[in-house]
Amino acid sequence: MxxxxxxxxxxxxxxxxxxxxxxxxxxxxxxxxxxxxxxxxxxxxxxxxxxxxxxxxxxxxxxxxxxxxxxxxxxxxxxVGYVFQNPDDQIFNQSVYDEIAYMPRYYKKSEKEVKKNVDEAADILNIRTFLKSNPFEIPYTIRKFVTIAAILAIExxxxxxxxxxxxxxxxxxxxxxxxxxxxxxxxxxxxxxxxxxxxxxxxxxxxxxxxxxxxxxxxxxxxxxxxxxxxxxxxxxRTDMGIIGAELGLGKDILNPAELVEVLSSRIDVQ
Known part of the structure; x- marks a missing residue:
């Protein structure tokens, strides 16, 4: 199952x-x-x-x-792939490509499969331009995407x-x-x-x-x-919109701006 x-x-x-x-x-x-x-x-x-x-x-x-x-x-x-909160706890290779390719290679995928998986993961996270970079020399936010891509690559x-x-x-x-x-x-x-x-x-x-x-x-x-x-x-x-909705007496189940606008609009229409 x-x-x-x-x-x-x-x-x-x-x-x-x-x-x-x-x-x-x-x-x-x-x-x-x-x-x-x-x-x-x-x-x-x-x-x-x-x-x-x-x-x-x-x-x-x-x-x-x-x-x-x-x-x-x-x-x-x-x-079940696990992506750590801090990318520096996960990254250990000297290029972004090798970092993403590491686990597919560990599981004995062919180099053709490895490249396909690396490219697909990099495209989803918009990091293809960093594939030749040293992961320790790129911004923290991009390093986080590298660690996600490294897990995505094992499908x-x-x-x-x-x-x-x-x-x-x-x-x-x-x-x-x-x-x-x-x-x-x-x-x-x-x-x-x-x-x-x-x-x-x-x-x-x-x-x-x-x-x-x-x-x-x-x-x-x-x-x-x-x-x-x-x-x-x-x-x-609660979300910011949820807090505003509760304080205005519009209910405690408002989650986002669209829902807040909808509730306000319905009140105006009734009046």
Missing amino acids: SQIQLENVDFRYPNGFLANENLNLVIKKGERVAIVGQNGAGKTTAVKLMNGLNKPTNGNVFVNDMNTKDYTTAQVAKY PQYLILDEPTAGQDLVGTKILSNLLDVLQQKKVGVITITHDMEFVTENFLRVIAMANKHIIADGTAKEIFSRDEIIEESRIK
Whole structure:
């Protein structure tokens, strides 16, 4: 079955710290899911369980029909790619091309396939002009795109993005939104950890809120951002338009400017 499943999962670090407790979750191939919550909620630990970087202390994690306990991280990562928040934690090659080509070569793809995958990934992220550059000599925002391209090049079934919009400008964020649309067309599942609530509400229908090691809510963006108790416990904030809508008494489920205008227009029409 093509899905990621966490089944009664706990994760405890070697020092004894319990980071995740009783996580139950299913993410199907092709879904776009945002995971939100304050720092320390357990988000990063949870997604690292999905690609085998972490192995559950209790319970089971399945990627398709693979129990991650029975496979190496490299074997699981072929299906679930993970892009680190800080690109400097991931990059180690001396050219952008070699960085993107590294994993396809690791999985024994032909050089023709490698070049095809590198070019396609670079085009999606608009970084083809940097392929001959040293990745440590290009802007931070472009380095982030290099690390995403490096994972895209192995053609994973699921892609995990850790704070992808951090440090990005409007152009970079638009490229990321386009990436999500391309991946949806390819039926690649995307799991994103982010504190950027505007990016969440504009690009994700399904939102998972975490707090204190647990999943506390799993629903649509409107369901999550309209409930005060979820906002308070997960310590996230509404979007700017959501805050304005709530303060004007227009409702707590407004997510973006278009929805705010629509509600205001309907009020004017009624009057």
